[in-house]
Amino acid sequence: MNTLDQIVESFAASEIDDESVRAAQRKLEDVIARRMAEKQPRVKSVRKAGWLAAAASAVVAVLGLLWLPLNPTPAFAAVQEHFRDFQTMRFVIDQRMAGQPTFQTRVQATRSGNLRTEVGDDVSVIVNSAEQRVLTLIHPSRMAIVSPLAHAVEEDDAMKWLKDIREFQGVATRLPKPRVIDGQEAFGWQLKTAGIDMVLWATVEGLPLQMTMNPAAQLQLDFHFEFDVPLAPESFSTEVPAGYQVGTDED
Amino acid sequence: MRIPILEAAAVNTTDSDDIAALARTYGPNVFRAAWRILGSRAAAEDAQQQLFLKLIESPPQRVDSWPAYLTAAATRLAIDHLRRQRHWRLLAPLWKSEPAEDSPDEDAERQQASRFMRAALARINPRDASCFVMRHLHGLAPAAIGTALGISENHVSVSVHRARKALEAMQAKEQI
Numbered sequence: 001m002n003t004l005d006q007i008v009e010s011f012a013a014s015e016i017d018d019e020s021v022r023a024a025q026r027k028l029e030d031v032i033a034r035r036m037a038e039k040q041p042r043v044k045s046v047r048k049a050g051w052l053a054a055a056a057s058a059v060v061a062v063l064g065l066l067w068l069p070l071n072p073t074p075a076f077a078a079v080q081e082h083f084r085d086f087q088t089m090r091f092v093i094d095q096r097m098a099g100q101p102t103f104q105t106r107v108q109a110t111r112s113g114n115l116r117t118e119v120g121d122d123v124s125v126i127v128n129s130a131e132q133r134v135l136t137l138i139h140p141s142r143m144a145i146v147s148p149l150a151h152a153v154e155e156d157d158a159m160k161w162l163k164d165i166r167e168f169q170g171v172a173t174r175l176p177k178p179r180v181i182d183g184q185e186a187f188g189w190q191l192k193t194a195g196i197d198m199v200l201w202a203t204v205e206g207l208p209l210q211m212t213m214n215p216a217a218q219l220q221l222d223f224h225f226e227f228d229v230p231l232a233p234e235s236f237s238t239e240v241p242a243g244y245q246v247g248t249d250e251d
Numbered sequence: 252m253r254i255p256i257l258e259a260a261a262v263n264t265t266d267s268d269d270i271a272a273l274a275r276t277y278g279p280n281v282f283r284a285a286w287r288i289l290g291s292r293a294a295a296e297d298a299q300q301q302l303f304l305k306l307i308e309s310p311p312q313r314v315d316s317w318p319a320y321l322t323a324a325a326t327r328l329a330i331d332h333l334r335r336q337r338h339w340r341l342l343a344p345l346w347k348s349e350p351a352e353d354s355p356d357e358d359a360e361r362q363q364a365s366r367f368m369r370a371a372l373a374r375i376n377p378r379d380a381s382c383f384v385m386r387h388l389h390g391l392a393p394a395a396i397g398t399a400l401g402i403s404e405n406h407v408s409v410s411v412h413r414a415r416k417a418l419e420a421m422q423a424k425e426q427i
Contacts, residue, residue: 008368010364025282027296028274028282032270113286169301170301194297
């Protein structure tokens, strides 16, 4: 068996090739240039470019006014705002492996940080931030594990993607064609956070309806959202239900 | 090989132009720091871009050493990414495949060491993991780590020690 130092030495010995470093650097500088261009105050560019640019801008503005009422599209900021400012959120995650459905995860969350996750039919995880407790129920063996809530809910839990979307500052690309989801016209946004590709569909007001995520090759997660629906308070109780035996948390 | 740590003067204020200059100077080191932890080009590129875009939006007021600050930030982002990957594995127990790494021709021992370290760093306290990585992978001095993270040098030493104990316990359990 190796010592930890040998393992660390071996881990640290890997080197990335220079071409990959250069390619990453080119992409980084492109992204920064785009972001800085977005941050330039508009008045400055009009002054610089003179009357021709101002006239062109006026034409574009008029065309924009004509076009906007016919094709209203939400800004991605409005979509983010819904994820930042909700009372309750309920969503279902359908997981697919190599295109084949595997199982479903159902999540209920409240603004105060309570969370209930049902993984398939076998496991329920209830986080109650007021009680600072986590209850894990393993239904087939009727086992209940109660543990203290050691970390902030957002730090390492099922809602990490939510923090990523709330804080996303990169470029979200709007998909060209809207689609209809549950009778509502939905606009698609493509983005990448923390190495994960996602497509988010939201109404014209920015209300998120669906999201598709590919956290790994062959793995696809489809989210279906509902916001500000009433949730039963007892869903977030960390009392051990009758008929369940209290076990220990080995993880 | 450790990532070279360059000298840099303290900077009090930062605007977008400064961040662009920082990205040109330190971008490659940030990418290497993230890649070393993540083992994936795509994930390291994301961490590198995320870091500099965040700096443009919310520049820090005062940074004593940009290389240390950026190494610390890249390390924390990469560890967060590992933790997220771990979470997805917990949430999706049927997902058995490992994320693609960039060096399929690495020898088996190095692959095993890399897999163990990534899994273990995702499990321990994130601050302890960051301190350990900055100390033992990036070769930063405890004082520089403390300055970059805003904690005392003593706190850094305790964190590194705690991480080492946790990693050694995991190593013994898994018999790597």
